[in-house]
Amino acid sequence: MTGTIRILVVEDEALVAQDLKEMLQGLGYEVPGIAKTGERAIALAGEHQPDLVLMDINLASEMDGITAGGEIRSRWGIPIIYVTAFATQVIIDRAKKTSPAGYILKPFNERQIQTALEIALYNHELEKKVTENERTIRILANAIPDAVMLLDHNQNIIALNDAMVRRLGYNYDQVNADSPVRLDQNGQSTSLESQIGEILRSGQPVRFEEKNQDGCFEISLILIAGAEGQTSQIFVQYHDITDHKRLEEALKKEGRTQIGLNMEQFQILNDQIRNPLQAIMGYVNLDCAQYRENIMVQIKLVDTLVDRLDRGWVESEKVRNFLLRHYQPDFPE
Numbered sequence: 001m002t003g004t005i006r007i008l009v010v011e012d013e014a015l016v017a018q019d020l021k022e023m024l025q026g027l028g029y030e031v032p033g034i035a036k037t038g039e040r041a042i043a044l045a046g047e048h049q050p051d052l053v054l055m056d057i058n059l060a061s062e063m064d065g066i067t068a069g070g071e072i073r074s075r076w077g078i079p080i081i082y083v084t085a086f087a088t089q090v091i092i093d094r095a096k097k098t099s100p101a102g103y104i105l106k107p108f109n110e111r112q113i114q115t116a117l118e119i120a121l122y123n124h125e126l127e128k129k130v131t132e133n134e135r136t137i138r139i140l141a142n143a144i145p146d147a148v149m150l151l152d153h154n155q156n157i158i159a160l161n162d163a164m165v166r167r168l169g170y171n172y173d174q175v176n177a178d179s180p181v182r183l184d185q186n187g188q189s190t191s192l193e194s195q196i197g198e199i200l201r202s203g204q205p206v207r208f209e210e211k212n213q214d215g216c217f218e219i220s221l222i223l224i225a226g227a228e229g230q231t232s233q234i235f236v237q238y239h240d241i242t243d244h245k246r247l248e249e250a251l252k253k254e255g256r257t258q259i260g261l262n263m264e265q266f267q268i269l270n271d272q273i274r275n276p277l278q279a280i281m282g283y284v285n286l287d288c289a290q291y292r293e294n295i296m297v298q299i300k301l302v303d304t305l306v307d308r309l310d311r312g313w314v315e316s317e318k319v320r321n322f323l324l325r326h327y328q329p330d331f332p333e
Helices: 015-024 036-049 066-074 087-094 110-140 162-168 193-201 242-284 288-326
Strands: 005-010 052-056 080-084 102-105 145-152 158-161 207-212 213-223 233-240
Touching: 005 015, 005 036, 015 052, 015 110, 036 052, 036 066, 052 066, 052 110, 066 080, 066 087, 066 102, 102 110, 110 158, 145 207, 158 162, 162 233, 193 207, 193 213, 193 233, 213 242, 242 288
Parallel strands: 005 052, 052 080, 080 102
Antiparallel strands: 145 158, 145 233, 207 213, 213 233
16 A cells, blocks of 8 residues: 555544544554544545544444444445444444454554554455456456356356356346356256266366257356365356357258259259260261261260269269268268
8 A cells, every 4th residue: 555544533532532643643644534423434434535444333423333334334445443442242243244344442552553454454455456356357257258157066156247147137236155056047057957066076077058048058167176175166158159050050951952952953964965865876877977067066065064064063062071071960971
């Protein structure tokens, strides 16, 4: 953290507040303001955006320090250290719900304040870095059109991108560490559960296709080994291949149609060849010298037709080979 660190003091006892201010300034911190009430604390936090708030829990106002601290934490993410002379379990339980950065009991000394501040500010910097890393990862995950998510070994969601949120029908506030994957929602992903079991047993990547009311998907599962002492995680990716499948089917249908047309044309050409051949055979039985010119004309006709047949067969062979390569199971040789 660079620059002078600013700490807002919230304390309704004037002498204690002044003592805290002088103590903080002596440690090199800046105090932008002192609030006596919870309402004033929120106002000053919004105005000055301090790096940290030292918050007395018991304030002479309708709003106590825990309520004010929770509001400040919720609105601006500013770390809160609670200061109080009372440490009942009820107070501690309430304070924990606001995710405080620390808790100091009165009476306190300068060393306690300094230690609590340094730890809280250091942890807050780490928290910001983690948040930034998570934001970066989410941006990268949302940059791809595929729906992806990360599961633990119990099939609970750890993380997922926007495309997977839309696919599963979740809202972000519904997704947390113990949210189970609704594998059969709207009849989708019915085979995913068994495939997850397979990858956990074998450790090998799994890839399969699944067709449902949304279209056709290629689903990839990759096992990510955990660090020492940690369980493995499963990366799940849904790649939409609906358009690819439609194109394949169209090519398959077009290929079959073209082969049929070609074979029909070949039959017509064969019929057309028979006529000149019969004429040639007739001329052969006559005086060849007298009918040589006519014979050569008929031979050229046959040669032209044969060339057309050759070209037709070559094109048909290309289509046939394509279909055999890609649709061998349902396209007989």
